Amino acid sequence: MAEEAKEQIVAPLVTRVPIKTKEELDTLLADRQGRGYYKELDAFPVDTEALKKTLEATFKSRLKTWLKICAHCGMCADACHFYIANDNDPEQVPSYKIQSTLGELVKKKGNVDNAFMQYCMDTAWGKCTCCNRCGMYCPHGIDMGAMMSYLRGLCFSQGFVPYELKIGSGMHWVYKAQMDVTVQDFVETCEWMAEEYEDDWPGLNIPVDKENADILYTINAREPKHYPEDIAEAAILFHLTGENWTVPSEGWEETSLVMFAGDWAGCKMQVESVFEAMERLKPKRMVVTECGHAHRATVTEGPYWAGIKSGDTPVPTQHYVEWLLEVLENGKLKLDPSKKIKEPVTLQDPCNYVRNAGLAEVTRKIMPYIAEDFREMAQNREQNFCCSGGGGMNALGRYREQRNIGLRVKRDQILATGAKFVVSACHNCWDALRDLEEEYKIGMKWSFLKPIILKMVIVPDHLKPKAE
Amino acid sequence: MYEFVRGPLALISFAIFFIGIIVRVVWYVKGLDWRLDRVAYLEKADYGIRGALKSIFHWILPLNHTTANHPIFMGATYLFHICLLTAPLLLVAHVMLIEESWGISWPTIPDTIADYMTLAVIAAGGFLFARRLVLPYVKILTTGSDFLVLFIALAPFITGFIAYHQLMGYKFWLIVHILCGEIMLIAIPFTKLSHFVLFFCSRAQIGMDYGIKRGGQKGRGVAW
Numbered sequence: 001m002a003e004e005a006k007e008q009i010v011a012p013l014v015t016r017v018p019i020k021t022k023e024e025l026d027t028l029l030a031d032r033q034g035r036g037y038y039k040e041l042d043a044f045p046v047d048t049e050a051l052k053k054t055l056e057a058t059f060k061s062r063l064k065t066w067l068k069i070c071a072h073c074g075m076c077a078d079a080c081h082f083y084i085a086n087d088n089d090p091e092q093v094p095s096y097k098i099q100s101t102l103g104e105l106v107k108k109k110g111n112v113d114n115a116f117m118q119y120c121m122d123t124a125w126g127k128c129t130c131c132n133r134c135g136m137y138c139p140h141g142i143d144m145g146a147m148m149s150y151l152r153g154l155c156f157s158q159g160f161v162p163y164e165l166k167i168g169s170g171m172h173w174v175y176k177a178q179m180d181v182t183v184q185d186f187v188e189t190c191e192w193m194a195e196e197y198e199d200d201w202p203g204l205n206i207p208v209d210k211e212n213a214d215i216l217y218t219i220n221a222r223e224p225k226h227y228p229e230d231i232a233e234a235a236i237l238f239h240l241t242g243e244n245w246t247v248p249s250e251g252w253e254e255t256s257l258v259m260f261a262g263d264w265a266g267c268k269m270q271v272e273s274v275f276e277a278m279e280r281l282k283p284k285r286m287v288v289t290e291c292g293h294a295h296r297a298t299v300t301e302g303p304y305w306a307g308i309k310s311g312d313t314p315v316p317t318q319h320y321v322e323w324l325l326e327v328l329e330n331g332k333l334k335l336d337p338s339k340k341i342k343e344p345v346t347l348q349d350p351c352n353y354v355r356n357a358g359l360a361e362v363t364r365k366i367m368p369y370i371a372e373d374f375r376e377m378a379q380n381r382e383q384n385f386c387c388s389g390g391g392g393m394n395a396l397g398r399y400r401e402q403r404n405i406g407l408r409v410k411r412d413q414i415l416a417t418g419a420k421f422v423v424s425a426c427h428n429c430w431d432a433l434r435d436l437e438e439e440y441k442i443g444m445k446w447s448f449l450k451p452i453i454l455k456m457v458i459v460p461d462h463l464k465p466k467a468e
Numbered sequence: 469m470y471e472f473v474r475g476p477l478a479l480i481s482f483a484i485f486f487i488g489i490i491v492r493v494v495w496y497v498k499g500l501d502w503r504l505d506r507v508a509y510l511e512k513a514d515y516g517i518r519g520a521l522k523s524i525f526h527w528i529l530p531l532n533h534t535t536a537n538h539p540i541f542m543g544a545t546y547l548f549h550i551c552l553l554t555a556p557l558l559l560v561a562h563v564m565l566i567e568e569s570w571g572i573s574w575p576t577i578p579d580t581i582a583d584y585m586t587l588a589v590i591a592a593g594g595f596l597f598a599r600r601l602v603l604p605y606v607k608i609l610t611t612g613s614d615f616l617v618l619f620i621a622l623a624p625f626i627t628g629f630i631a632y633h634q635l636m637g638y639k640f641w642l643i644v645h646i647l648c649g650e651i652m653l654i655a656i657p658f659t660k661l662s663h664f665v666l667f668f669c670s671r672a673q674i675g676m677d678y679g680i681k682r683g684g685q686k687g688r689g690v691a692w
């Protein structure tokens with residue numbers, strides 16, 4: 001035994017390729033908080049040749065021009081929540097964050113050292129949530145969020161990626177989901193939820209792999225893993241509206257830690273698993289759960305990763321809020337107006353489906369159905385600030401402090417509305433708001449839409465549980 | 469000397485300028501890649517063109533949030549650019565020289581107006597220069613080449629002003645002015661002054677991005 005332990009070769013934790021086996025993933029997971037990982041990273045060499053080649057192949061017109069013509073005017077500075085939250089620290093000016101990383105990298109043609117790559121990593125993940133807000137305010141239309149995302153890809157290809165996202169990417173490769181939820185786990189969770197709620201909702205059913213349904217519903221792995229009630233709530237609402245819907249046993253994961261990690265091959269693999277489900281089950285449309293980056297990854301960016309020229313998903317896709325507005329407007333779902341929330345309510349616009357997918361008015365049209373006193377944040381719709389948890393930042397231990405500082409902008413936005421109830425139809429924003437409350441204790445509540453709606457629904461007689 | 473800068477050198481600089489900006493635009497367009505950029509430029513050209521035009525329109529005119537948030541800077545830069553583009557183009561002396569050489573001409577503005585515009589460019593340029601030294605969030609972005617480029621842009625105006633008012637040796641300053649003008653023309657394709665054309669490319673691209681992918685098809689997509 002002792003002999004064996006000595007002989008055991010310690011697998012490297014840091015690699016330039018994604019993790020693709022369960023064994024490697026478990027080794028990495030065993031390295032608590034990534035202590036060993038970051039230690040190994042300190043000594044990890046940069047493959048400058050490969051970096052140079054990647055730059056030559058992918059650093060083209062759009063990015064090149066942005067870097068070249070940036071007027072260094074500073075109009076992007078106060079567009080960034082990190083700049084504001086850090087008391088106008090010049091090092092948080094978006095253009096500086098790119099100039100000092102990607103700009104140098106290009107200037108030196110990839111000939112950089114470990115310390116520089118770590119600086120790039122700490123900037124790309126620790127000072128930016130890729131929310132794309134700054135790009136809206138730049139006179140030249142330079143989208144620093146998109147550049148940061150490109151930089152993340154370069155960092156990932158060199159092995160310089162935060163611990164949790166190396167794991168996240170590995171999860172996708174091993175489980176085709178951001179967490180270790182297998183097909184069996186998922187299907188069992190659906191069955192369990194249907195049984196659990198069947199007494200209250202007779203006939204409740206979560207159809208798996210039903211072909212030609214009207215709606216294919218896809219989700220975030222956190223739901224089966226940590227919040228199975230979310231799946232039950234979705235099922236109840238589909239049940240109440242009489243939708244012909246289904247979930248796929250494979251290809252149900254909408255989210256994409258591979259996108260946050262800059263693992264582009266992983267992005268393609270992940271989104272193709274969802275598109276395969278569409279092709280297999282031939283639904284009329286797909287509806288994705290209340291998540292922002294999931295929509296971004298699968299609906300907005302996904303088709304391009306999968307090589308679909310039109311940029312459209314194989315079947316039309318909607319965010320959950322679009323479906324919800326539809327059934328509220330066409331009367332399939334009726335809410336009891338007397339149950340509207342009485343206290344002031346505000347709304348967190350998630351960058352990923354508002355600024356980056358144009359759904360600003362959809363959630364706003366839902367608000368009058370559920371709130372008596374709806375109050376806008378000062379910066380709203382496309383102009384809203386990121387919650388500060390985006391781009392994967394919520395999950396990163398190494399940048400916890402920076403994330404918490406960033407939360408102050410959102411805190412102040414919320415406080416200024418006078419509302420203590422925040423509606424958040426995005427998993428990431430929801431998490432950030434939870435941490436905001438934990439960190440700053442402003443006494444607020446926050447919620448997804450599904451539980452709010454469920455408290456207000458008028459249940460048609462034929463769907464009510466039969467009295468004993 | 470005058471004959472040389474006024475004749476062959478002027479021709480060369482105009483040629484470099486025109487060919488240079490055309491090459492810039494051609495390279496830009498050729499380097500767009502629907503897969504790398506993740507924008508269906510061709511497949512969704514209708515949404516793309518709409519987005520591109522909106523994007524340019526909202527920034528050629530001060531119809532954007534940045535102008536509302538930073539009225540002083542944006543005011544200065546609009547003034548700087550409007551005067552910088554119109555004064556030399558409509559200046560009597562310039563139009564006359566062009567008519568002499570190539571036999572084409574167009575309407576002009578009175579010299580007094582051109583003179584005020586020249587002063588406006590110099591004043592606005594001074595402001596742009598000063599904020600680079602003073603504001604921390606601009607200072608950190610500023611490199612030597614920003615000052616150089618600003619200087620290249622301002623030099624024809626300063627020297628033109630000196631020559632026009634015959635403040636010092638006219639002939640000498642006229643030659644210096646012409647040289648500065650030629651340096652600026654040559655610098656445009658090679659420095660960040662290439663934004664003269666690339667501004668339109670960049671704004672069109674981000675406009676297409678929003679118009680096609682990020683909300684344009686949902687009836688939004690103008691986020692500025």
Ligand code: HEM
Nearest residue numbers: 478555556561582583586624625628629631632646649650
């Ligand atoms: C390239 C060849 C150029 C030639 C041959 C040229 C020639 C001249 C001449 C002859 C004058 C009139 C001086 C007088 O009234 O006696 C002048 C004035 C002026 N030039 Fe140019 N110029 C050239 C390029 C430029 C450029 C590129 C700019 C700016 C972008 C420029 C801006 C001005 C201005 C603003 C004035 C008028 C100054 C005032 O009225 O206060 N010039 N130029």
Ligand code: HEM
Nearest residue numbers: 071072073139140545549596617618621652661663664667
């Ligand atoms: C239609 C043509 C042009 C457009 C639309 C345009 C637009 C812009 C924009 C959007 C900026 C960045 C931020 C700002 O300062 O507003 C800028 C900066 C600048 N432009 Fe232009 N530009 C044009 C032509 C020119 C030309 C011909 C020159 C001079 C040769 C010039 C000189 C500059 C300079 C020096 C800056 C930097 C200002 C600073 O130091 O802060 N521009 N331009």
Ligand code: SF4
Nearest residue numbers: 070071073074076138
């Ligand atoms: S606003 Fe645009 S041009 Fe100005 S510094 Fe920022 S990125 Fe550069």
Ligand code: SF4
Nearest residue numbers: 080128129132134145
């Ligand atoms: S966090 Fe958002 S605003 Fe700040 S640099 Fe990144 S993309 Fe720009």
Ligand code: SF4
Nearest residue numbers: 292350351387390428
């Ligand atoms: S977490 Fe929410 S607010 Fe933050 S970047 Fe993502 S969608 Fe935007």
